Structures are given as C-alpha cells and as structure tokens.
Amino acid sequence: MKKLVKGLQRFRSETFAANKELFERLSTNQSPEVLFITCSDSRIYPNLITSAEPGELFILRNAGNIVPPYGTASGGEAATIEYAVEALGVKDVIICGHTNCGAMKGLLFGKDLHESMPSVKTWLQYAETTKRLVLDKYPNETDPGTLINIAVQENVLLQLVHLQTHPAIASAISRSKISLHGWVFKIDAGDIFAFDADFGQFRPLTEHAKCASTGRLYLSEGSTL
Numbered sequence: 001m002k003k004l005v006k007g008l009q010r011f012r013s014e015t016f017a018a019n020k021e022l023f024e025r026l027s028t029n030q031s032p033e034v035l036f037i038t039c040s041d042s043r044i045y046p047n048l049i050t051s052a053e054p055g056e057l058f059i060l061r062n063a064g065n066i067v068p069p070y071g072t073a074s075g076g077e078a079a080t081i082e083y084a085v086e087a088l089g090v091k092d093v094i095i096c097g098h099t100n101c102g103a104m105k106g107l108l109f110g111k112d113l114h115e116s117m118p119s120v121k122t123w124l125q126y127a128e129t130t131k132r133l134v135l136d137k138y139p140n141e142t143d144p145g146t147l148i149n150i151a152v153q154e155n156v157l158l159q160l161v162h163l164q165t166h167p168a169i170a171s172a173i174s175r176s177k178i179s180l181h182g183w184v185f186k187i188d189a190g191d192i193f194a195f196d197a198d199f200g201q202f203r204p205l206t207e208h209a210k211c212a213s214t215g216r217l218y219l220s221e222g223s224t225l
C-alpha cells in the first residue's frame with residue numbers, strides 16, 4: 001500500500017502537473033470512442049498497450065473478459081455496455097483476452113472450483129461453450145498451456161457473439177454505427193493479435209489494419225498464438 005501512496009504523490013507532482021490542461025478538460029466531460037472489454041488480470045494495462053490517454057478508453061473489466069448474453073445476468077456488464085453505446089456513442093468495441101488467462105485455466109481445469117470459489121464457477125458458466133468447443137475440437141492437444149491459449153481465443157469470439165445479443169449493440173451494428181473487434185494480448189511478446197474474419201484466425205494487429213468482425217463462434221483455422 002505504501003508503494004501506491006508514493007505512486008500517487010509522484011503522479012500528482014509529475015504526470016498530473018504535466019497534463020493539467022487535459023485533466024481540466026476531462027473534469028467536466030468525456031467522449032471516449034472505444035469501449036474496451038478485458039480481463040481483470042493485473043498484467044493487462046489497456047492504456048499502456050494502446051498508448052491511449054485518459055478519456056480515450058471506456059473500460060469494462062471482469063474475470064475472463066466475459067459478456068453475459070443480454071437478460072441472463074444482473075451484474076454491471078449490460079449497464080456499462082448500454083451506457084457506452086447510447087450515452088457516449090462509442091464507435092468501436094474491443095473484447096481483449098490475453099495469453100495464460102487464469103479464468104480460462106479455471107474453466108478448463110478447475111474441477112474443484114465449486115468448493116473454494118463458487119462465485120467464479122458460476123461466473124464461468126458464461127464461457128461454458130468455450131470449454132466445450134476447445135475440448136471437442138482439439139481432442140489430441142494435451143499441452144495445458146496450448147489448450148488455455150486456444151480457449152482464450154475461442155472465448156473472445158464467443159463473447160463477441162454474446163455482445164451482439166445486447167439491444168444497443170445490435171441496433172448500432174444494424175445502422176453501421178459501431179464495429180466490433182476481437183483481440184488477444186500476448187503478454188510475453190507485447191503483441192496484440194486481432195481476429196480476422198477473412199482468415200478465421202487471430203493475426204498480428206500490425207500486419208493488417210482491417211480487423212473488424214461482427215463475431216463468430218469458433219476459430220476455423222486453429223490457434224496462431
């Protein structure tokens with residue numbers, strides 16, 4: 001905790017002081033163009049990996065970057081999505097998973113979750129289709145790390161499908177007001193892989209600018225991570 005307090009002091013004397021005008025402008029209004037949905041994992045730092053400034057990303061985080069289908073959950077996800085689209089008018093929604101995701105590990109291998117983490121087990125039911133897809137489609141894959149990273153990719157696609165059950169999202173898509181994107185952050189390389197619907201794969205974002213997808217349920221060409 002001491003480290004955080006010292007960090008706050010440094011932020012005020014250095015970063016805030018150097019960006020006073022930006023924070024003054026942001027104090028009364030925000031107009032982010034992107035809703036960034038990602039995992040709660042401490043290694044994912046949306047503003048750092050996209051070089052985005054304060055005010056540019058509207059961020060929704062939870063374990064496993066999960067979007068419950070509309071009407072199935074009473075958590076804050078639906079409200080956050082609705083507000084981003086209707087009140088803020090975001091133009092892009094990114095669902096960003098990451099390699100070595102603990103939620104995906106729990107989904108695939110957490111047999112004892114119901115005893116020690118019942119809330120996590122209940123939450124991961126919104127990714128149950130991911131588990132089924134991975135286990136049925138890759139029956140010969142035995143390496144746990146590879147299976148987890150396949151699940152990470154499949155889960156991003158599944159959650160993109162769930163996202164489209166939200167009325168505000170469906171309506172905005174139908175009017176070409178919004179684009180959906182599926183990303184995976186590869187932690188050890190610092191790379192973003194984006195789903196490319198033309199290839200049915202996640203590909204390095206730097207190789208192609210056009211990566212928008214309205215979502216699909218599964219990888220057609222397997223893992224690329």
Ligand SMILES: [Zn+2]
Nearest residue numbers: 039041101102
């Ligand atoms: Zn995670």
